[in-house]
Amino acid sequence: xxxxxxxxxxxxxxxxxxxxxxxxxxxxxxxxxxxxxxxxxxxxxxxxxxxxxxxxxxxxxxxxxxxxxxxxxxxxxxxxxxxxxxxxxxxxxxxxxxxxxxxxxxxxxxxxxxxxxxxxxxxxxxxxxxxxxxxxxxxxxxxxxxxxxxxxxxxxxxxxxxxxxxxxxxxxxxxxxxxxxxxxxxxxxxxxxxxxxxxxxxxxxxxxxxxxxxxxxxxxxxxxxxxxxxxxxxxxxxxxxxxxxxxxxxxxxxxxxxxxxxxxxxxxxxxxxxxxxxxxxxxxxxxxxxxxxxxxxxxxxxxxxxxxxxxxxxxxxxxxxxxxxxxxxxxxxxxxxxxxxxxxxxxxxxxxxxxxxxxxxxxxxxxxxxxxx
Numbered sequence: 001x002x003x004x005x006x007x008x009x010x011x012x013x014x015x016x017x018x019x020x021x022x023x024x025x026x027x028x029x030x031x032x033x034x035x036x037x038x039x040x041x042x043x044x045x046x047x048x049x050x051x052x053x054x055x056x057x058x059x060x061x062x063x064x065x066x067x068x069x070x071x072x073x074x075x076x077x078x079x080x081x082x083x084x085x086x087x088x089x090x091x092x093x094x095x096x097x098x099x100x101x102x103x104x105x106x107x108x109x110x111x112x113x114x115x116x117x118x119x120x121x122x123x124x125x126x127x128x129x130x131x132x133x134x135x136x137x138x139x140x141x142x143x144x145x146x147x148x149x150x151x152x153x154x155x156x157x158x159x160x161x162x163x164x165x166x167x168x169x170x171x172x173x174x175x176x177x178x179x180x181x182x183x184x185x186x187x188x189x190x191x192x193x194x195x196x197x198x199x200x201x202x203x204x205x206x207x208x209x210x211x212x213x214x215x216x217x218x219x220x221x222x223x224x225x226x227x228x229x230x231x232x233x234x235x236x237x238x239x240x241x242x243x244x245x246x247x248x249x250x251x252x253x254x255x256x257x258x259x260x261x262x263x264x265x266x267x268x269x270x271x272x273x274x275x276x277x278x279x280x281x282x283x284x285x286x287x288x289x290x291x292x293x294x295x296x297x298x299x300x301x302x303x304x305x306x307x308x309x310x311x312x313x314x315x316x317x318x319x320x321x322x323x324x325x326x327x328x329x330x331x332x333x334x335x336x337x338x339x340x341x342x343x344x345x346x347x348x349x350x351x352x353x354x355x356x357x358x359x360x361x362x363x364x365x366x367x368x369x370x371x372x373x
Contacts, residue, residue, distance in 0.1 A: 056256055062086065063260030064290075068314065090259060094242035097251045098209045098223035104247060104306045108140065108217050108273035120168050120344055122321060125278070125299055129261065131288040132280035133319055133326055134303060135168065137344050140217030140275045144351050145172065145193045145236040146343040151356060153371040154184020154337035161320045164343060164351055168321045170277045171265055172340030173211070173238025174312040176367035184337035186367040189239020191340055191357070192229065198355045199339075200226070201362040211267055211309040212237025219269035221309035222246070238311075238340050244268070244297040245308040251297070258292025263317040263330050267342065268300040268308030276303050277342070279319040283330040312338075337371060 062074040066087065075083045121136040137143060146164055148155035154175065161169045176186040189208045191199035195215065202208055207225040214220055215233045221243045229237065244251055245268060252258060263282035269275055278299050282290025293310060300308040315331035316338055329335050345351050 059086070059256070060260060063258075063292075064262065066090075066260060068262070093257075094209070095223065097242045097244075097246075098221075100222070100246050102220075102222055102246050102307055104218075104269075104271070106140075106216075106218050106269065106271060106273040119346065120321065122319075122326065125280075127291065127295055127299075129289040130280050130282065130291040130295065132264075132278065132291070134299065135170065135277040135279070135319060135321070136303075137168075137275040137277070140213055140219070140269065140273050142344055142346070142348050143213060143217075143236065143275060144343050144345060144348050144353060145191070145212070145238065146341040147191065147193060147198065147339060147353060148185065148337075148356050149354070151360070152183065152185055152369060154182065154339050156335045156337060157318050157341040158320045158323065158325055158335060160341050160343060162323050164345075164353070166343035166345050166351070168319075168344040169341045170267075170279060170320070171312055171316045171318050171336075171338050172342050173240045174316075175339045178368040181333065182336055183367065183369055183371040184339050185369075185371075186362070186365045187238065187339040190226070190229075190237065191239075192234055192237040193353055193355070195233070195235045196355070197226070199357045199362060202226075203363075208239045209241035209243070209309075210234070210237045211240050211311060213275075217273055219267070219275065219307050221267075221307055236342070240309065240311050242293070243307075243309045244293060245300060245305050248306045250294075250301055252294045255292055255294045258294035261290040261292055262314055264291050264293070264296050264313040265311040265317045266296045266300060266308060267311055268303070268305030270304040271306050276300055276305055276308070277319070279317055279327050280313075281317070281328050281330065283315075284328060287328065 059078065062077040065074040117138045119138055119142060123134050125132050125134050146160040146169060149163065157169045157171055174188040175184050176188060187199050187201065189201060190197065190210065192212060207223050209223050211221045212234055213236045215235045220232055220234050244266060264280040266278045267275065278296050280291040280296065281288040315329065316336050318329050318335055319326040325335065
Protein backbone atom coordinates (compact mmCIF):
# COMPACT_ATOMS: atom_id res chain seq x y z
CA UNK A 1 0.00 0.00 0.00
CA UNK A 2 1.25 3.46 -0.91
CA UNK A 3 1.79 5.42 2.33
CA UNK A 4 0.92 8.62 0.52
CA UNK A 5 -2.68 7.36 0.00
CA UNK A 6 -3.32 7.13 3.79
CA UNK A 7 -4.98 10.11 5.59
CA UNK A 8 -2.45 12.22 7.43
CA UNK A 9 -2.79 11.91 11.24
CA UNK A 10 -2.33 15.65 11.76
CA UNK A 11 -5.16 16.44 9.34
CA UNK A 12 -7.56 14.01 11.08
CA UNK A 13 -6.71 15.47 14.48
CA UNK A 14 -7.32 18.98 13.21
CA UNK A 15 -10.78 18.02 11.93
CA UNK A 16 -11.67 16.34 15.24
CA UNK A 17 -10.51 19.35 17.25
CA UNK A 18 -12.49 21.67 14.96
CA UNK A 19 -15.69 19.66 15.51
CA UNK A 20 -15.15 19.68 19.27
CA UNK A 21 -14.61 23.45 19.25
CA UNK A 22 -17.79 24.00 17.23
CA UNK A 23 -19.76 21.73 19.57
CA UNK A 24 -18.43 23.53 22.65
CA UNK A 25 -19.13 26.89 21.03
CA UNK A 26 -22.74 25.86 20.28
CA UNK A 27 -23.37 24.75 23.87
CA UNK A 28 -21.71 27.89 25.23
CA UNK A 29 -23.97 30.02 23.05
CA UNK A 30 -27.02 27.98 24.05
CA UNK A 31 -26.06 28.33 27.72
CA UNK A 32 -25.69 32.09 27.34
CA UNK A 33 -29.08 32.39 25.62
CA UNK A 34 -30.71 30.29 28.34
CA UNK A 35 -29.01 32.27 31.09
CA UNK A 36 -30.03 35.56 29.48
CA UNK A 37 -33.59 34.29 29.13
CA UNK A 38 -33.71 33.27 32.79
CA UNK A 39 -32.29 36.64 33.88
CA UNK A 40 -34.95 38.42 31.83
CA UNK A 41 -37.69 36.25 33.38
CA UNK A 42 -36.41 36.93 36.88
CA UNK A 43 -36.06 40.63 36.14
CA UNK A 44 -39.56 40.79 34.67
CA UNK A 45 -40.93 38.83 37.61
CA UNK A 46 -39.13 41.10 40.05
CA UNK A 47 -40.53 44.18 38.33
CA UNK A 48 -44.04 42.70 38.07
CA UNK A 49 -44.29 41.69 41.73
CA UNK A 50 -42.06 44.23 43.47
CA UNK A 51 -41.85 47.47 41.50
CA UNK A 52 -44.29 50.23 42.50
CA UNK A 53 -44.48 51.21 38.82
CA UNK A 54 -45.99 47.80 38.00
CA UNK A 55 -48.84 48.09 40.52
CA UNK A 56 -51.46 49.25 38.02
CA UNK A 57 -50.45 46.53 35.57
CA UNK A 58 -50.68 43.87 38.30
CA UNK A 59 -54.20 44.98 39.15
CA UNK A 60 -55.15 45.07 35.47
CA UNK A 61 -54.06 41.44 35.10
CA UNK A 62 -55.84 40.48 38.33
CA UNK A 63 -59.03 42.31 37.35
CA UNK A 64 -59.01 40.59 33.97
CA UNK A 65 -58.72 37.18 35.68
CA UNK A 66 -61.53 38.09 38.07
CA UNK A 67 -63.90 38.44 35.10
CA UNK A 68 -63.18 34.85 33.98
CA UNK A 69 -63.91 31.37 35.28
CA UNK A 70 -60.31 31.35 36.56
CA UNK A 71 -60.85 34.06 39.18
CA UNK A 72 -58.84 32.06 41.73
CA UNK A 73 -55.65 32.64 39.69
CA UNK A 74 -55.76 36.33 40.59
CA UNK A 75 -54.55 35.44 44.09
CA UNK A 76 -51.18 34.50 42.59
CA UNK A 77 -50.92 38.01 41.18
CA UNK A 78 -52.10 40.18 44.08
CA UNK A 79 -52.54 37.72 46.96
CA UNK A 80 -55.67 36.12 48.35
CA UNK A 81 -56.46 38.90 50.83
CA UNK A 82 -56.08 41.57 48.17
CA UNK A 83 -58.25 39.52 45.80
CA UNK A 84 -61.06 39.44 48.37
CA UNK A 85 -60.63 43.16 49.00
CA UNK A 86 -60.67 43.86 45.27
CA UNK A 87 -63.90 41.94 44.66
CA UNK A 88 -65.52 43.56 47.71
CA UNK A 89 -64.37 47.01 46.58
CA UNK A 90 -65.86 46.55 43.11
CA UNK A 91 -69.13 45.22 44.55
CA UNK A 92 -69.44 48.23 46.86
CA UNK A 93 -68.53 50.67 44.08
CA UNK A 94 -71.01 49.10 41.65
CA UNK A 95 -73.76 49.38 44.26
CA UNK A 96 -73.03 53.09 44.70
CA UNK A 97 -73.05 53.61 40.94
CA UNK A 98 -76.66 52.50 40.86
CA UNK A 99 -78.22 54.78 43.50
CA UNK A 100 -78.19 58.27 41.93
CA UNK A 101 -81.68 59.25 40.79
CA UNK A 102 -82.03 59.10 37.02
CA UNK A 103 -83.87 62.14 35.66
CA UNK A 104 -83.40 61.67 31.92
CA UNK A 105 -86.37 62.03 29.61
CA UNK A 106 -86.84 60.90 26.02
CA UNK A 107 -88.93 61.98 23.08
CA UNK A 108 -89.81 59.02 20.90
CA UNK A 109 -92.64 60.80 19.06
CA UNK A 110 -91.26 62.13 15.79
CA UNK A 111 -93.02 63.69 12.79
CA UNK A 112 -93.57 61.07 10.11
CA UNK A 113 -91.43 63.01 7.62
CA UNK A 114 -88.46 62.85 10.02
CA UNK A 115 -88.50 59.07 10.30
CA UNK A 116 -85.87 58.06 7.75
CA UNK A 117 -83.57 55.76 9.70
CA UNK A 118 -83.98 51.97 9.58
CA UNK A 119 -85.09 50.27 12.78
CA UNK A 120 -81.64 48.70 13.33
CA UNK A 121 -78.22 50.06 12.36
CA UNK A 122 -74.89 48.32 13.03
CA UNK A 123 -71.42 49.84 12.85
CA UNK A 124 -67.92 48.60 13.62
CA UNK A 125 -65.95 50.06 16.53
CA UNK A 126 -62.36 49.49 17.54
CA UNK A 127 -59.79 50.77 19.97
CA UNK A 128 -56.58 49.79 21.69
CA UNK A 129 -56.70 45.99 21.77
CA UNK A 130 -60.37 45.55 20.97
CA UNK A 131 -62.80 45.19 18.08
CA UNK A 132 -66.57 45.20 18.31
CA UNK A 133 -69.89 46.58 17.17
CA UNK A 134 -72.47 49.20 18.04
CA UNK A 135 -76.10 48.40 17.26
CA UNK A 136 -78.56 51.31 17.27
CA UNK A 137 -82.26 50.49 17.69
CA UNK A 138 -84.04 53.67 16.65
CA UNK A 139 -87.40 52.73 18.19
CA UNK A 140 -87.03 51.46 21.79
CA UNK A 141 -90.64 50.26 21.91
CA UNK A 142 -89.68 47.52 19.45
CA UNK A 143 -87.51 45.72 22.02
CA UNK A 144 -88.71 42.73 24.07
CA UNK A 145 -86.93 40.39 26.45
CA UNK A 146 -86.48 36.92 25.04
CA UNK A 147 -86.30 33.89 27.32
CA UNK A 148 -85.85 30.11 26.73
CA UNK A 149 -88.73 27.88 25.71
CA UNK A 150 -87.65 24.65 27.45
CA UNK A 151 -87.61 23.92 31.16
CA UNK A 152 -84.13 23.12 32.44
CA UNK A 153 -82.14 24.73 29.64
CA UNK A 154 -81.15 28.16 28.50
CA UNK A 155 -81.17 29.01 24.82
CA UNK A 156 -78.73 30.47 22.33
CA UNK A 157 -79.56 34.03 21.32
CA UNK A 158 -79.41 33.03 17.65
CA UNK A 159 -82.05 30.37 18.34
CA UNK A 160 -84.24 32.87 20.22
CA UNK A 161 -84.05 35.27 17.28
CA UNK A 162 -85.01 32.59 14.77
CA UNK A 163 -87.72 31.01 16.94
CA UNK A 164 -89.47 34.28 17.83
CA UNK A 165 -89.11 35.97 14.45
CA UNK A 166 -86.94 38.78 15.83
CA UNK A 167 -84.68 40.71 13.50
CA UNK A 168 -81.83 41.17 15.98
CA UNK A 169 -80.75 40.30 19.51
CA UNK A 170 -77.99 40.60 22.11
CA UNK A 171 -77.34 38.68 25.32
CA UNK A 172 -79.03 40.00 28.47
CA UNK A 173 -78.63 39.28 32.18
CA UNK A 174 -76.37 36.94 34.09
CA UNK A 175 -77.05 33.45 35.39
CA UNK A 176 -75.78 30.93 37.89
CA UNK A 177 -73.08 28.76 36.33
CA UNK A 178 -71.35 26.59 38.96
CA UNK A 179 -69.49 24.31 36.54
CA UNK A 180 -68.71 26.99 33.93
CA UNK A 181 -70.38 25.02 31.16
CA UNK A 182 -73.71 26.71 31.83
CA UNK A 183 -77.12 25.25 31.20
CA UNK A 184 -78.20 28.90 31.36
CA UNK A 185 -81.56 28.29 33.01
CA UNK A 186 -81.17 29.96 36.42
CA UNK A 187 -81.05 33.76 36.08
CA UNK A 188 -79.46 36.02 38.66
CA UNK A 189 -81.93 38.39 40.34
CA UNK A 190 -85.13 39.18 38.46
CA UNK A 191 -86.56 38.78 34.97
CA UNK A 192 -89.43 41.03 33.88
CA UNK A 193 -91.10 40.43 30.54
CA UNK A 194 -94.13 42.18 29.04
CA UNK A 195 -94.68 43.99 32.31
CA UNK A 196 -94.85 40.82 34.41
CA UNK A 197 -92.39 39.41 36.93
CA UNK A 198 -91.31 36.14 35.33
CA UNK A 199 -88.56 35.28 37.79
CA UNK A 200 -87.58 36.45 41.26
CA UNK A 201 -84.40 35.17 42.86
CA UNK A 202 -83.41 38.03 45.14
CA UNK A 203 -82.79 35.79 48.13
CA UNK A 204 -84.61 38.06 50.55
CA UNK A 205 -83.04 41.32 49.32
CA UNK A 206 -85.45 44.19 48.87
CA UNK A 207 -83.77 45.70 45.81
CA UNK A 208 -81.62 44.84 42.82
CA UNK A 209 -79.70 46.56 40.03
CA UNK A 210 -81.67 46.22 36.83
CA UNK A 211 -81.29 47.06 33.16
CA UNK A 212 -84.44 47.41 31.11
CA UNK A 213 -87.21 49.50 29.55
CA UNK A 214 -90.56 50.89 30.64
CA UNK A 215 -93.77 50.71 28.63
CA UNK A 216 -92.91 53.91 26.71
CA UNK A 217 -89.42 52.77 25.73
CA UNK A 218 -87.51 54.76 28.36
CA UNK A 219 -84.45 52.91 29.60
CA UNK A 220 -84.41 52.12 33.32
CA UNK A 221 -81.09 51.23 34.95
CA UNK A 222 -79.96 51.34 38.55
CA UNK A 223 -80.88 50.02 41.97
CA UNK A 224 -84.63 49.57 42.54
CA UNK A 225 -87.05 47.58 44.66
CA UNK A 226 -89.77 45.49 43.02
CA UNK A 227 -92.35 48.01 44.21
CA UNK A 228 -90.42 50.85 42.58
CA UNK A 229 -90.11 48.88 39.34
CA UNK A 230 -93.87 48.36 39.32
CA UNK A 231 -94.52 52.09 39.83
CA UNK A 232 -92.11 52.88 37.01
CA UNK A 233 -94.11 50.63 34.65
CA UNK A 234 -91.03 48.59 33.80
CA UNK A 235 -91.89 46.26 30.95
CA UNK A 236 -88.66 44.40 30.14
CA UNK A 237 -85.75 44.02 32.58
CA UNK A 238 -82.94 41.83 33.88
CA UNK A 239 -80.64 42.10 36.86
CA UNK A 240 -77.12 43.23 36.08
CA UNK A 241 -74.57 45.90 36.98
CA UNK A 242 -72.90 48.32 37.05
CA UNK A 243 -74.68 51.33 35.66
CA UNK A 244 -72.12 53.21 33.54
CA UNK A 245 -73.82 56.50 32.73
CA UNK A 246 -76.54 58.48 34.53
CA UNK A 247 -77.93 61.88 33.64
CA UNK A 248 -75.42 62.15 30.81
CA UNK A 249 -72.26 61.67 32.86
CA UNK A 250 -69.90 58.71 32.99
CA UNK A 251 -69.51 57.04 36.38
CA UNK A 252 -66.17 55.32 35.74
CA UNK A 253 -63.32 57.82 36.11
CA UNK A 254 -60.55 56.06 34.22
CA UNK A 255 -59.27 52.78 32.79
CA UNK A 256 -57.82 51.75 36.16
CA UNK A 257 -61.40 51.48 37.45
CA UNK A 258 -62.51 49.56 34.37
CA UNK A 259 -62.57 46.08 35.96
CA UNK A 260 -60.06 44.38 33.69
CA UNK A 261 -60.15 43.48 30.01
CA UNK A 262 -62.86 41.15 28.68
CA UNK A 263 -65.54 40.68 26.04
CA UNK A 264 -68.30 43.18 26.88
CA UNK A 265 -71.98 43.85 26.26
CA UNK A 266 -73.69 47.05 27.36
CA UNK A 267 -76.91 48.97 26.73
CA UNK A 268 -77.53 52.72 26.64
CA UNK A 269 -80.08 55.25 25.44
CA UNK A 270 -79.85 58.58 23.63
CA UNK A 271 -82.00 61.59 24.44
CA UNK A 272 -84.12 60.87 21.35
CA UNK A 273 -84.96 57.41 22.74
CA UNK A 274 -82.75 55.32 20.46
CA UNK A 275 -81.17 52.35 22.23
CA UNK A 276 -77.43 51.75 21.88
CA UNK A 277 -76.04 48.24 22.30
CA UNK A 278 -72.25 47.91 22.50
CA UNK A 279 -70.77 44.46 21.85
CA UNK A 280 -67.00 44.03 22.21
CA UNK A 281 -65.22 40.78 21.34
CA UNK A 282 -62.32 39.53 23.43
CA UNK A 283 -59.96 36.75 24.57
CA UNK A 284 -58.85 36.23 20.95
CA UNK A 285 -55.22 37.36 20.45
CA UNK A 286 -54.59 38.69 16.97
CA UNK A 287 -58.22 39.75 16.62
CA UNK A 288 -59.54 41.31 19.83
CA UNK A 289 -58.30 41.02 23.42
CA UNK A 290 -61.26 42.85 24.93
CA UNK A 291 -62.16 46.14 26.58
CA UNK A 292 -62.55 47.51 30.08
CA UNK A 293 -65.73 49.17 31.30
CA UNK A 294 -64.22 52.62 30.86
CA UNK A 295 -63.69 51.88 27.15
CA UNK A 296 -67.32 50.79 26.84
CA UNK A 297 -68.55 53.84 28.74
CA UNK A 298 -66.62 56.15 26.41
CA UNK A 299 -68.05 54.45 23.31
CA UNK A 300 -71.55 54.97 24.71
CA UNK A 301 -70.88 58.63 25.55
CA UNK A 302 -69.47 59.22 22.06
CA UNK A 303 -72.72 57.82 20.64
CA UNK A 304 -74.83 60.19 22.74
CA UNK A 305 -75.91 57.96 25.62
CA UNK A 306 -77.53 59.78 28.55
CA UNK A 307 -77.97 56.56 30.53
CA UNK A 308 -76.20 53.21 30.16
CA UNK A 309 -75.46 50.01 32.02
CA UNK A 310 -73.33 46.91 31.72
CA UNK A 311 -74.87 43.59 30.67
CA UNK A 312 -73.48 40.08 31.03
CA UNK A 313 -70.28 39.86 29.02
CA UNK A 314 -67.40 37.42 28.77
CA UNK A 315 -68.19 34.29 26.81
CA UNK A 316 -71.90 35.25 26.82
CA UNK A 317 -71.30 38.28 24.59
CA UNK A 318 -73.11 37.84 21.27
CA UNK A 319 -74.81 39.98 18.63
CA UNK A 320 -77.25 38.47 16.15
CA UNK A 321 -78.79 40.20 13.14
CA UNK A 322 -80.97 38.64 10.41
CA UNK A 323 -80.38 35.15 11.86
CA UNK A 324 -76.59 35.50 11.64
CA UNK A 325 -74.07 35.95 14.43
CA UNK A 326 -72.34 39.25 13.72
CA UNK A 327 -69.50 39.12 16.27
CA UNK A 328 -67.08 36.36 17.29
CA UNK A 329 -68.14 34.86 20.66
CA UNK A 330 -65.18 33.78 22.79
CA UNK A 331 -66.61 30.66 24.45
CA UNK A 332 -64.68 27.47 23.73
CA UNK A 333 -68.04 25.67 23.68
CA UNK A 334 -69.45 27.98 21.02
CA UNK A 335 -72.41 30.31 21.49
CA UNK A 336 -73.64 29.97 25.08
CA UNK A 337 -77.04 28.91 26.37
CA UNK A 338 -78.52 31.93 28.16
CA UNK A 339 -81.64 32.76 30.20
CA UNK A 340 -82.36 36.16 28.64
CA UNK A 341 -81.71 38.30 25.58
CA UNK A 342 -82.87 41.69 24.37
CA UNK A 343 -84.63 41.06 21.04
CA UNK A 344 -85.74 43.55 18.40
CA UNK A 345 -89.01 43.00 16.52
CA UNK A 346 -90.69 44.74 13.62
CA UNK A 347 -93.99 43.78 15.26
CA UNK A 348 -93.31 43.14 18.97
CA UNK A 349 -97.03 42.75 19.71
CA UNK A 350 -96.88 39.46 17.81
CA UNK A 351 -94.02 38.04 19.87
CA UNK A 352 -95.01 34.95 21.84
CA UNK A 353 -92.88 34.91 25.01
CA UNK A 354 -94.27 32.52 27.62
CA UNK A 355 -93.02 32.31 31.22
CA UNK A 356 -90.90 29.17 31.30
CA UNK A 357 -90.23 29.60 35.05
CA UNK A 358 -93.89 29.74 36.03
CA UNK A 359 -94.62 27.35 38.91
CA UNK A 360 -90.92 26.64 39.57
CA UNK A 361 -89.17 27.42 42.85
CA UNK A 362 -86.10 29.49 41.88
CA UNK A 363 -84.20 28.16 44.89
CA UNK A 364 -84.69 24.54 43.80
CA UNK A 365 -83.42 24.98 40.24
CA UNK A 366 -80.19 23.06 39.73
CA UNK A 367 -77.96 25.46 37.83
CA UNK A 368 -75.33 22.77 37.25
CA UNK A 369 -77.73 20.24 35.76
CA UNK A 370 -76.97 19.11 32.23
CA UNK A 371 -79.04 20.79 29.54
CA UNK A 372 -82.05 18.92 28.24
CA UNK A 373 -81.67 17.94 24.56
